[in-house]
Amino acid sequence: MPQARAIMNSTATATPPPRQKTAPQLGAIVTPEGVTFRLWSTKAHQANVVLYDNGREDRRPLRAVGDGVFEGAFPDVRPGARYKFDIGGPAFPDPYARWLPEGPHGPGVVWQSSFDFAHKAPVLRRDELVIYEIHVGTFTPEGTYRAAAAKLPHLKELGITCIEMMPVSTFPGERGWGYDGVAHFAPFARYGPPEDLQAFVDQAHGLGIAVLLDMVYNHFGPDANYLSAYSPEYFTKVHKTPWGDALDYTNPFMRRLAVDSAEHWLRTFRFDGFRLDATHEIHDESEPHFLEELAGRVHGLREELGTPHFLFCEDDRNWPGLVSRFHMDGMWADDFHHQTRILLTGERDGYFAAYEPTVAALAKCIERGWTYEGQTWTVGGNRQRGNPADGLAASSFVYTIQNHDQIGNRALGDRLQVKAGEDGFLAASALLMFLPMTPLMFQGQEWMASTPFLYFSDHAGPLGEAVTKGRTSEFGHFEDFRNGKTKVPDPQAASTFTQSKLDWSEPARGRHAEVLALYKKLIHLRRTDPVLIDSSRENLTAGAAGDVLWVQRRHGGQMRVLLVNFGKAPVTLDNINGVDLGTRRVLLATSTAQDGLLPVRGAIILE
Numbered sequence: 001m002p003q004a005r006a007i008m009n010s011t012a013t014a015t016p017p018p019r020q021k022t023a024p025q026l027g028a029i030v031t032p033e034g035v036t037f038r039l040w041s042t043k044a045h046q047a048n049v050v051l052y053d054n055g056r057e058d059r060r061p062l063r064a065v066g067d068g069v070f071e072g073a074f075p076d077v078r079p080g081a082r083y084k085f086d087i088g089g090p091a092f093p094d095p096y097a098r099w100l101p102e103g104p105h106g107p108g109v110v111w112q113s114s115f116d117f118a119h120k121a122p123v124l125r126r127d128e129l130v131i132y133e134i135h136v137g138t139f140t141p142e143g144t145y146r147a148a149a150a151k152l153p154h155l156k157e158l159g160i161t162c163i164e165m166m167p168v169s170t171f172p173g174e175r176g177w178g179y180d181g182v183a184h185f186a187p188f189a190r191y192g193p194p195e196d197l198q199a200f201v202d203q204a205h206g207l208g209i210a211v212l213l214d215m216v217y218n219h220f221g222p223d224a225n226y227l228s229a230y231s232p233e234y235f236t237k238v239h240k241t242p243w244g245d246a247l248d249y250t251n252p253f254m255r256r257l258a259v260d261s262a263e264h265w266l267r268t269f270r271f272d273g274f275r276l277d278a279t280h281e282i283h284d285e286s287e288p289h290f291l292e293e294l295a296g297r298v299h300g301l302r303e304e305l306g307t308p309h310f311l312f313c314e315d316d317r318n319w320p321g322l323v324s325r326f327h328m329d330g331m332w333a334d335d336f337h338h339q340t341r342i343l344l345t346g347e348r349d350g351y352f353a354a355y356e357p358t359v360a361a362l363a364k365c366i367e368r369g370w371t372y373e374g375q376t377w378t379v380g381g382n383r384q385r386g387n388p389a390d391g392l393a394a395s396s397f398v399y400t401i402q403n404h405d406q407i408g409n410r411a412l413g414d415r416l417q418v419k420a421g422e423d424g425f426l427a428a429s430a431l432l433m434f435l436p437m438t439p440l441m442f443q444g445q446e447w448m449a450s451t452p453f454l455y456f457s458d459h460a461g462p463l464g465e466a467v468t469k470g471r472t473s474e475f476g477h478f479e480d481f482r483n484g485k486t487k488v489p490d491p492q493a494a495s496t497f498t499q500s501k502l503d504w505s506e507p508a509r510g511r512h513a514e515v516l517a518l519y520k521k522l523i524h525l526r527r528t529d530p531v532l533i534d535s536s537r538e539n540l541t542a543g544a545a546g547d548v549l550w551v552q553r554r555h556g557g558q559m560r561v562l563l564v565n566f567g568k569a570p571v572t573l574d575n576i577n578g579v580d581l582g583t584r585r586v587l588l589a590t591s592t593a594q595d596g597l598l599p600v601r602g603a604i605i606l607e
Helices: 145-149 151-159 194-206 250-268 290-300 334-345 350-354 358-368 404-408 416-434 461-474 477-482 494-499 510-528
Strands: 027-031 032-040 047-053 056-066 069-074 082-086 130-132 162-165 185-189 209-216 235-241 244-247 271-276 310-313 329-330 395-402 438-442 538-545 546-554 556-563 586-589 602-604
Touching: 027 130, 032 047, 032 082, 047 069, 069 358, 145 194, 151 194, 151 510, 185 194, 185 250, 185 271, 194 209, 209 250, 209 310, 250 271, 250 290, 290 310, 334 350, 334 358, 334 395, 334 404, 334 416, 358 546, 416 510, 416 546, 416 556, 416 602
Parallel strands: 130 162, 130 438, 162 209, 209 271, 271 310, 310 329, 329 395, 395 438
Antiparallel strands: 027 032, 032 069, 047 056, 047 082, 056 069, 235 244, 538 546, 546 556, 556 602, 586 602
16 A cells, blocks of 8 residues: 555564453344444443434434443334434444445445355465456446456456455545545445445356455544544554554454454455455554454354455565464565566665665575565664565465556556566566466556556545645655656546556557467466476575576476576577576567577576
């Protein structure tokens, strides 16, 4: 997400506070006897549910049951009823509402699923995942769940086995990335009703594609966040994050909100797991840590729901304990992206300055899983970053050459080929798909989409003005944006959003069609080749021969070799130190090799 993130130490040493008793389920709960409304407020002395019907308000008292909990059961209320809560003043929306068709400032709707799922979720191993990240609002011109579902056959033909959907928890405004969500039970209404989201997941499952949901459990957005209006204790001043006071996961109500939210998406919408945003900003001194409890609950649903669920973290600590201690399935390993990009583009702004721009450094990153294993991180101060990850499987590392952050956090939202060139982009694509790590692609990458993915928002009033000014100042120290030589697109402008929509005419024409064909070959090779199917790190070696990266993978007496020329001149194939090429046959090449030469920015896979 578009924020600078501090590097945090991996474990807390404070004495864990005693755990409080379990909090009850909150919100509007449909039962055979009607609807039970329940809220928690440390501010209220009395509370009411306010029902809205054709312009009339029906205010009904809730009874206090202790610990700040108010509840009431009403046999005459049915799904479809609109409501807010009154705790002594203006009525507030329910942060636990399952449906907010008028947005997070509007009334909630009592909602009960009636969708009839036709397909079972695919049962996939982690090393079978080829992940494709989408933003629903820009994935299609319509920007809806229903329109996105119509593109699922394209992803099936491409060879995608898993979709990762950027956040859809309700957020204010008509457009945004979704990381300012404030209602973690209600899908964003502009994309369509909840039933359309259920149909999307069901259709994906029918094609053998799993669907992950990006969830933000490290903060709530600044607008329409009503948690503090009910109970400031959802937050703690003990820890600060880039967004303010941290969420207090030692509080049973905050903990229950997040866990219930996760189970809601898995049970009601049948998602196959989550990508968890910025988990280094989730602070918890209690035992078990919230992330460990969440993993236990999510993985524990396998027997009940009949499908495995995956949990991947975005976490810049390079801390393997997320897998070995908290039982996550893996994490985004951005060091690979950074090492690859600086070699292809020469960029040294921001955190790119912390990486050595050599082929040898990239090779070491591949062999070790990531670059930082305890070295000093010098961006924004000096601190130790990372731990060795020898015990992690290759599939626990999510590798990417493009994702929403690495495109959208760039001032112009430009994709890799803009700076690396087409050949550089294709070489990086071959490297990504050749490695045993879990690959993640960003929407349109498979045809080298020309459309940018910009940072866009729709915040009202002073907050929107501040976002515009902040975006401009963020890049003021970058070489291309000093002295206003190049303007940063206004994130608040509707045109910034529309520019980011994919052009679905591109895959059928010209160079885009050629790139799409290459991606299909790369993914097919990854999923069918007997050597590349084996995801063992023990059978992976990488090294540098001058400006050439070589990667070898072995299995059952066979070997596959990838060569990538990062230099400025072609390289003779029979003169690459450390690699026995012999009479190996070319399985795939990103550009045509002539007279035994590996072209500049060329990549070949040999058997």
